[in-house]
Amino acid sequence: MSRLIVVSNRVPIPDKTGTAPAGGLAVALQSALEARGGLWLGWSGQSCAEDRIGPLQMLRDGNIDYALTDLTERDVEEYYQGFANRVLWPICHYRLDLAEYGRREMAGYFRVNRFFASRLLPLIGENDLFWIHDYHLIPLAAELRRQGVKNRIGFFLHIPWPAPDVFLAMPVHEEILSSLTAYDVLGFQTEHDRENFAACLARQGLGNRLDKAHFALGSRTFTARPYPIGIETNEFVTLAQRAAGTTLHKRMLDSLDGKGLIIGVDRLDYSKGITQRIDAFETFLKRNPDSQRKVALLQITPKSRSEVPEYEAMQRAVAEQAGRVNGALGTVDWVPIRYINRSLRRPALAGLYRMAKLALVTPLRDGMNLVAKEFVAAQNEADPGVLLLSRFAGAAHELKDAVLVNPYDVEGTADAIARSLTMPLEERRDRWKSMMNALRANDVFTWCDTFLGDLSRYEQVE
Template sequence: MSRLIVVSNRVPVPDKRGTAPAGGLAVALKTALEARGGLWLGWSGRSCGEDEIGPLTSVKEGNIEYALTDLTQQDVEEYYQGFANRVLWPICHYRLDLAEYGRREMAGYFRVNRFFASRLLPMLREDDLIWVHDYHLIPLAAELRRQGVRNRIGFFLHIPWPAPDVFLTMPVHEELLKGLTEYDVIGFQTVHDRENFADCLARQGLGKRLGTTRFMVGEQAFTAKPYPIGIETDEFAGIARRASETTLHRRMLQSLDGKALIIGVDRLDYSKGITQRIDAFETFLTRHPDSQRHVTLLQITPKSRSEVPEYEAMQRTVAEQAGRVNGALGTVDWVPIRYVNRSLRRPALAGLYRMAKLAMVTPLRDGMNLVAKEYVAAQNEEDPGVLLLSRFAGAAQELKEAVLVNPYDVEGTAEAIARGLAMPLEERRQRWQGMMATLRENDVFAWCRAFLDDLSGTARTTAPSAAPPKTAGYRMTLDPEGTRRHRL
């Protein structure tokens, strides 16, 4: 069996006890790496000023090696804070008004992808499968191909892929599209994302479509398919059951004093629709005054990318908005919104999900949104809560039994809250059973297997000019004109 190489912007490195950070993606990829043996390469999260970057930091656990590299401060500013999170992220989430394109940041983005390729190259073996993750590393396959790599390379995009009229506003859209065609398998969260990508190729006249999932650019064929990511469904359900017996769970129930709990859990980001959600909750309370003092919204919003000005401004906006609603509607013994601006451990979150009568998962745009799936998995099957889900989240393509809402329609969302809280038990059970069956069938392990099965069976249609490696690594040299070459 071929070794698996995973490349992502960050790496969930195990702690001293060998425990990796919790999360479905990390669990699934760790399972795949354990089965095949392999390497997980990414940024350490540290910057080294402008000094020369040292060797990789390596952590071994069984037959898995976690390899981390530092970046310079300039790299972090241009590649991560700049192009990835101030150009690609807003454009892929349809926020053209927030995209700030600069040639310096664009150059840094491609430079760091070349750097990742050079870091990976000496560690590659001839038959390794390479799986690259997310928008930070779109050009990585193209950089590896230029350096002579013929291995099978797959890419999975965790965020949405926008429609052509949005994506093509990016000045370097053609370079990114061509870079993606260097992968053997491209994975998207939904069919809509894959079709948006296909439309971008067609609009640019890049190659032709061979079928539903196969494409040809030049003489190279590749696969582009939806692989909706899941969670470790049964394990998370067990965590939620156990959490309901903890002291924290009992204290929370006591503090609610019989009030119904509505929960929202989001990283602080303008794509999550948090301000629209608070507006909808306020509208619900205003239109249904009999619900005041009987329901509470718990909004958990950990800080995110605070070094980016838009996120710092949003943090102030959400806090002020929650404070305004509490000041206008709250009483001495009732706070309409409990706003928590930090992260909670996974077991604590699972217990809160299980306790909540309704979850508001209402992003303006989201690749998938695993909070929706975790909420469903955490429910008590005898008395499940209601999932209010944005139709613009990828999860809406799977969880069709959820109460789907348009987060831009504040009044419509407010009425959906009222409907969800009043929903009869039998309807709640039927909806939950349908969603839970979907989650069990398409869990994170099935997602991982499906992608790797396709990647394992895909070969490059044509070979690059460089010879394939015949040893465990490559050696990089320069030709007389300074061009990188990789030889045995």
């Protein structure tokens, strides 16, 4: 069996006890690496002066080798904070107004991808399979090809791929699009993302589409398919069941004092629709005064990319918005919004999902959104809560029995909150069963096996 090489911007290395950070993606990839024998390479998270870059930091755990590299402070500023997160991220999330393109940052992005390729070269075996992850490393296959690597290389994009009119507005779109054609298998979250990508190729006259999944460019072909990522469904069900008996769970129930819990869990990011969600919740309370003092929204929003000015400003805006709603509608014994600006461990989140009557998962644009899937998996099948889900999240393509909303429509979302909180038990059970079937049919291990199976079997199409 071929060895698997995974490359991602960051690497979830095991801690001193040998336990890797929890998370479905890490669990699935580590399982695949362990089965095949493998290598996982990425940035260490540390930066240094240009003359202080040392050799790769190697760590072996079981059948997996972890290879970590430092980056220079200039690299982090240009590649990570600059082009990846201030150009690619906003454009892929349809926020052209927030994209700040600069040639220096663009050059840094391609330079760091060349650097990653140079760090990989001495480690590559003849039959190794590569699986590159996400928007930080789009040019990596092209850099490897330039240096003579002929191995099979796959790529998975975790975020959305935008429509041509959005993507082609990026000054360096030709180089980015061309870089993707150097992969053998391209994975997208949804059919819609793959079709947007195909439309971009067609608009640029880049290659020919042979059939739904295969494309030709010059003498080579490549495959592009949707591979919607899942969660570790069975494990998360067990996690939520166990959490119901914990001290934290009991304390939370006591603090609610019989009030219904509505939950939102999002990294602090302008793509998540948090301000629109708070507006919708406030509108719901004003339109339904009988619900005041009967429900509370718990919004868990860990800080994200605080070094990027847009995120720092958003952090202030969301905190001020939650404070305004609480000041206007709250009473001495009821706070409408509990706003937590830090992360919680997955067992704690699983327990909170399980006790919630409603989850608000309303991103303005999202590649998949695994919070939606975790919420469904955490529910008590006898009395499940309701998932209110943005139709612009990738998860909406699978979880069709969620209550789907347009997050830009504040009043429509407020009405959907009201409907969800009064939904009959039988309807809630039917919706939950349908969504749970989808989660069991496509968990994170199925996602991983399907992609790697296609990459292992990949051959040039004549």
